[in-house]
Amino acid sequence: MKKRIAVTGLGAVTPIGIGADKFWQAAVEGKSGIGSVSLFDASNYEIQIAAEAKDFNARDFMLPEVFRKTDRFAQMGVAAAKMAIGDAGLESSIDPDRNKISVIIGSGLGGSLFHEEQIYKLVEGQDPRRVLSSSVPRIAPNAVSAFIAMQSKLRGPNLTISTACSSGGNAISLAAQMIADGYSDWVVTGGVECPITPFTYAAYQSLRVFANPSGGKAVPRPFDIDRNGFVIGEAAGILILEDFDKAVGRDAKIYAELIGYASNCGCYHMATPDPSGEDAAQAMTDAMMMARIDASEIGYINAHGTGTRLNDACEAKAIAKIFGPGKKGPYVSSTKSMTGHTIGAAGAIEAILTVLALHHRVLPPTINCDRLDPECPINVIQNNAVVKAAKYGMSNSFGFGSNNSVLVFEKCEVRFLQ
């Protein structure tokens, strides 16, 4: 990379905590965010659980005119961005050139809730002329990046990345590139998703990827021998990436450095991972190559770890191939076991946990992983956090369409002022 990238601000809206600190604390404690669906009436659905951000009150973070013009996903993004920008001290400590601040956000689905509501009315016989004109600006996936920019007058490039479950990871990669190549000094980046809506939930249910809790065991159960799917969740995770030299120059708090990233396409199937794990392994290798570190130096991996039979086996195969099997490899956890699978937000909230794991020297657990599946021969942190100082951490995100994204962070030893 031509310029070094610092992480100087974090903001999160998640099923287990609002704000990066509460999110981190809950993740270390192994708190589950899974509960009954309350965002719509799921009484006639086969599966009725989700990971909802039940403590989120959008009105706490924005003016009424912003609240009423936005879908839930944009509201979560605006809230998380506000927290991250505040955390970075971007507006309080300096007067930045706003043309050099970009916003790059990942979202797999955009404004699903409002979209679905309008479609139902039309299908039920409503006059097409009665479809609300405000639908278009609410539904558009880039509503989230636009509203984030409008709140703080961030006038640099404004982009939305949509690559399913790797959207957040890819958005962060592109944000890093923008800084490395000198297009931006700061980027407000991350991922946002609110997929707990009647149609979207039904569609994923039909794909038979949802964990079924009917067996009496807590779900989801990433890497466990009895895993049977994922639990869908909603979240927003925002990171402030900053030109490292500028961050040092303004004496900013630096959580970590983003030293490597990679993205590729396995070209295998739209909804099924390549059983060989080769494409995932390649992305991990490429990211480490950019970071100029050896596999033996990675101390922690925040896995994609959805909890489906296929994903976890393929990912574990890829990790074991690169890092060595079992305890020889780095510690691995799937924090989706707590947050659920938040689709386009997953890569971002997991990047936040990876950064905080390096910083706090504590590695969050994979809850509900009671018996490790022999098909997943990796060093999974089962049920309890591990106190361990890791210098380098990796965050994996693998999306539909064989779309893979990997980020590598380095703990910032020198300039951490907290």
Add this chain to the structure above:
Amino acid sequence: MNTADNIFLNLKLIMANLLKTDLQEINQLATLNSKLRDDLGIDSVESLDFLASIEKTYSIQISDKEATKLERVSDAIDLILGKIKECGQ
């Protein structure tokens, strides 16, 4: 009976729904003289939803030309009264 008072009340209900607020707050905000954009904060996109709700409520159609002339709450009431009269409702 579609009197100006009744129409004003209905417009307040429409605005409360549009602005995601309650009737009590709208009663404080909206007078006959209130400007839709400057005083009530109804922006260009929201004004289209406002018109659509009026059209639905009164089974009338408002042309683009008529819509551009709506500046104040009283303009909307006058337009609705005129349309109702035209239709013989």
